Amino acid sequence: MTDYRTLRVALLGAGAVGSQVADLLLKHGDELADRAGAKLELAGIAVRNLDAKRDVDLPQELFTTDADTLIVGSDIVIELMGGIEPARTQVLHAIASGADVVTANKALLATHGSEVFEAADQVGAEVYYEAAAAGAIPIIRPLRDSLAGDRVVRIMGIVNGTTNYILDRMDTEGADFADVLAQAQALGYAEADPTADVEGYDAAQKAAILASLAFHTTVPLDAVHREGITSVDAAMIESARHAGYVIKLLAVCERLAAEDGGTESISVRVYPALVERTHPLASVHGANNAVFVQAEAAGDLMFYGAGAGGVQTASAVLGDVVSAARRHIAGGVGVGESTRANLPAVPIGRVITRYQITLEVDDQPGVLATVAGILSEGRVSIATVEQTVIEATPDAGDSGAATGSATGAGSARLVIGTHKAREQDLSETVERLAASGVVERVVSVLRVEGN
Amino acid sequence: MTDYRTLRVALLGAGAVGSQVADLLLKHGDELADRAGAKLELAGIAVRNLDAKRDVDLPQELFTTDADTLIVGSDIVIELMGGIEPARTQVLHAIASGADVVTANKALLATHGSEVFEAADQVGAEVYYEAAAAGAIPIIRPLRDSLAGDRVVRIMGIVNGTTNYILDRMDTEGADFADVLAQAQALGYAEADPTADVEGYDAAQKAAILASLAFHTTVPLDAVHREGITSVDAAMIESARHAGYVIKLLAVCERLAAEDGGTESISVRVYPALVERTHPLASVHGANNAVFVQAEAAGDLMFYGAGAGGVQTASAVLGDVVSAARRHIAGGVGVGESTRANLPAVPIGRVITRYQITLEVDDQPGVLATVAGILSEGRVSIATVEQTVIEATPDAGDSGAATGSATGAGSARLVIGTHKAREQDLSETVERLAASGVVERVVSVLRVEGN
Structure with a gap:
């Protein structure tokens, strides 16, 4: 067995993911040491309630309610509490104490990501979050x-x-x-x-x-x-x-x-x-x-x-822990990204995509021409149209036919596939269709993705 | 524009992948600098033949036949020549000169990987090879x-x-x-x-x-x-x-x-x-x-x-170049893996998997019992059997029915799906089947993967 340096790992949270992370850290210690180039010592697990039932049996002496003390002196802090507070405060505390942070906390990163990453940049710490975006999938x-x-x-x-x-x-x-x-x-x-x-x-x-x-x-x-x-x-x-x-x-x-x-x-x-x-x-x-x-x-x-899933997400968390450990051993400073672009995000109205519009219309001559005219005025180009007569059924089954306002005889369903259109144009056009005399009901408007 | 440090990048090879890498390095220089935290200067492209036709128009002054001189003083050397030599010598030269290496050369890594990685370890260089295993796929x-x-x-x-x-x-x-x-x-x-x-x-x-x-x-x-x-x-x-x-x-x-x-x-x-x-x-x-x-x-x-594909593989190569650049800027030493396990690889005979065995047999009573007996003796357990009579057709169509040695009347086809068996047992059993009086021909033996 190689003589590795020991790194102190603090775990915050012992829910579905946290308890699996602790279990794997304890079970696969030797193998993780070989991959990380460092012995990963689980220094403690901070929880709110010492008596809560866990998914996995873990040594009772590891548990503490004092996260602040656990964090100080740790090389790697794994935050798996979820939610914004106290996760945010403790992650910032970990960074300030010189630890690298591994987190699966998407809520925290999506709302306070800039604050967390800037704090890490200032002290040369790293924040790893493979588990925050798609569970076990390396993305x-x-x-x-x-x-x-x-x-x-x-x-x-x-x-x-x-x-x-x-x-x-x-x-x-x-x-x-x-x-x-x-x-x-x-x-x-x-x-x-x-x-x-x-x-x-x-x-x-x-x-x-x-x-x-x-x-x-x-x-x-x-x-x-x-x-x-x-x-x-x-x-x-x-x-x-x-x-x-x-x-x-x-x-x-x-x-x-x-x-x-x-x-x-x-x-x-x-x-x-x-x-x-x-x-x-x-x-x-x-x-x-x-x-x-x-x-x-x-x-x-x-x-x-x-x-998702506790043990699956734990895989992504442990991959991050190994990366953090390798970085510690290498003595490297941040290897993350540098200058970020500042690309404006457009409102939904400026999005361009294809649509499928389903309408219930009067089944009369000239209706399709009227609908097509409204679409054309609205700069929405038609790719496909399918028209079916709606039968007058007294009971609403789950056959897929809309039965809401169908007036028995005299109604038809139009399913219109559009070419690419601007969302703003599309939604204004759908409003005009709804207000037109010939459309009984707008059944649904769905975007089509994947061109 | 941020004031970045400049890193010298040497490119060896200007084939389908190399010419695309050069093109993207030149076209996207500013954006790459923002991602890498360093300006990536393409110092030169070493090729065997200065007059060869390239997939992409590139500045003629970048080309040289003198790879050795180009390598010296480079921070990152991209090896896209393929083959073992002179790629191996030049990669080792690059490492010895203090450069990080990016390569897509699967032949080199599969045959001389240990030599290359050890040379890199000794001087604290890194070898990146995302493009060597599955083209553009990050694996x-x-x-x-x-x-x-x-x-x-x-x-x-x-x-x-x-x-x-x-x-x-x-x-x-x-x-x-x-x-x-x-x-x-x-x-x-x-x-x-x-x-x-x-x-x-x-x-x-x-x-x-x-x-x-x-x-x-x-x-x-x-x-x-x-x-x-x-x-x-x-x-x-x-x-x-x-x-x-x-x-x-x-x-x-x-x-x-x-x-x-x-x-x-x-x-x-x-x-x-x-x-x-x-x-x-x-x-x-x-x-x-x-x-x-x-x-x-x-x-x-x-x-x-x-x-595969030139521009697709170039994506993976450039990802590695950015990683190498970030490492240079961070001043980090190797962040790769440490101690490797030394797991023995077993010969194919010890592999355990499922099989599909297709046989042509005499269409007579008792044949299936004989075949089943031989499989059982050979410790190969049957999961499914399908027997079809082979019709005597004078012309061999592509209908999928084997017509080779079918003797007209009196032949049947057996398709046997097995449970998991050891390859050694399976192949000995298939030999015994072939030698038995009842099997006319072993049409195929295929492994079934994916359980």
Whole structure:
């Protein structure tokens, strides 16, 4: 056994991820030492409640409620508490004490990332966060290092496992959102309060982190346009399937070319979108995550794996711990990125993409011409149209046909696929369609991603 | 514009990848400087022939035939000549001169990797080789860094674009190997001499590199079992499809548990294998590559992208150049791995996997019992059997039915899927089957991977 220098590791938090990290640090100590070039001594685990039940049996003497004392004198501090406070204060304390920080805290990085990274820069510390963006999937190093000589043009990520699980079950079973959500909660795939997942807040935080890295710029969380999946119903999924699509909650990060002599800008947005069934993202099932990256030189890349889970996420955390240890042993100062660009993030209205608009209209001569005229005036170009007569069914089944305001005889459904259009033009056009005499109901408007 | 320190970059080789690297270094200089924290000055391009035609227009004054002089005084040397010599000598020269090295040379690393890495260790230089294993796909950093705290159990890689293109076309078109190879050569997907690709030499080099990283050990090239795809025919592909499989040339790197109190060992092998059509690797089409990684904690991961191509591979090379530059600026010494394990690689006979055995047998009572008896004696357990009578057709079509030695009336085809068996047992059993009176012909024996 090689005689390694010992590094003190402090762990803050012993939840689903933290307890697995502690377990692996203790179980695989020798092997980790060989990979890190240093012995990693778990100096302690700071928790709020010493008596809480843990997922894994861990030596009781490691636990403490005094995080501040544990942090002082540590070489590496692993923050797995989650949430903004006290995580923020303790991460800053760790940095000020000369430690490197490993964190999986996407909320903290998406809201206070600049503060944390600047504090680290000032003292020559490093902050590692592979586990913050897509669980076990190695995506941070590829974006920060492997693609640093290329120009990322676009990212489309399935970065929230809960919503992918729900949409996937809705797709395979024809089930409705509420039913699948209840199932997912029973199975532990969704929280009792599912808001952070189903409303897209979690995905938006990850989108901000990915966009910051990919475009080497600072993306505040409030620059991320966010829509959740609560309005997705079985009829929309069935209609998407009929047109060759699947609905996925996507985090889209896009680089937009400079206009009129200005600078480049970016768009970062989270919403349920139509993805062609032949696209690699369409075959990401269950609670898995995947990040599809398009770069100017590298072309299309995809990174696939488990997006959550205690032991899976622990893998990413420990990879960061090994990196931090290697850096300590090498005595190196920061090897992170230097000057960041300052690319403006455009509002959702300036985004350009394709759309699928589903309308219920009067089934009368001239209606299609009227609809087409409104689209054309609105600078929205039609790629495909499918018209079907809505049958008058007394009971609303889950056959996919909208039954809301169908007036029995005399109604038709129009599914319109558009060419690329500006979101602002599109939404104004949809408003004009809704106000026109011929449209009974706007059933849905969905973006189509993945060209 | 920030005032950056300038680093001298020497480029050796200006082929498909090298000319793109030079072009991107010159075109994106400012952006690269921001990412690297240093200005990257292309000091020169060493080539054998100053008058050769290049893929990209580059300033003539950069070219030189004097690599030795160019190397001296360079901070980063990019070796894109390929082949063993003079690449090996010049890489060692660069290291001795104090430069970091970036290379895409899989042949060099698979045969002289230890020599190169040791030379670098001695002087505190780094060798970067993201482009050596799967073209543009970031796989080196994930294995070396992101998964360094985990234990990789198994890698299955589609790491050769030419053979994947050929097998994919055979699968989708029912075409024969020779026809598709000729097409691939005409389209530039295969070399005039396709041996390195179709016989698996290229994949074997990449397998050695991936296994060395994944298991943190040294894997000599001659420890890699290698079979090519030249014996794969349209009938095998059709038969695979019928059974729910697709045939892929796989690089398999596997960690084997310790036996009888010994140490762990590894198996590294390249061969055409059956992959279930629902496996993520089955949907890797055309000349694309993908590396499927199974780790104890992280679970299943997949990395997908372009495995070759000048500009795509240039992306990976430039990522390494940026990493090398950051390290220079940080003044850090090596941040690579420390002590390597010394895991023995087992011979192919000790590999345990599943198999599909296709036989032509006499269509007589008792034949299946005889075959089953021979398998059982050989410790090969049967999972599935499908028997079909071979019709006596005078003309050999491409319907997938073997017509070779079928004797008209009285022949049947047996397709046997086995449970896991030891390769040694399997091959001895197949020999006994071939020698038995009831088997007319062993049509094919294929491994099944991906459980």
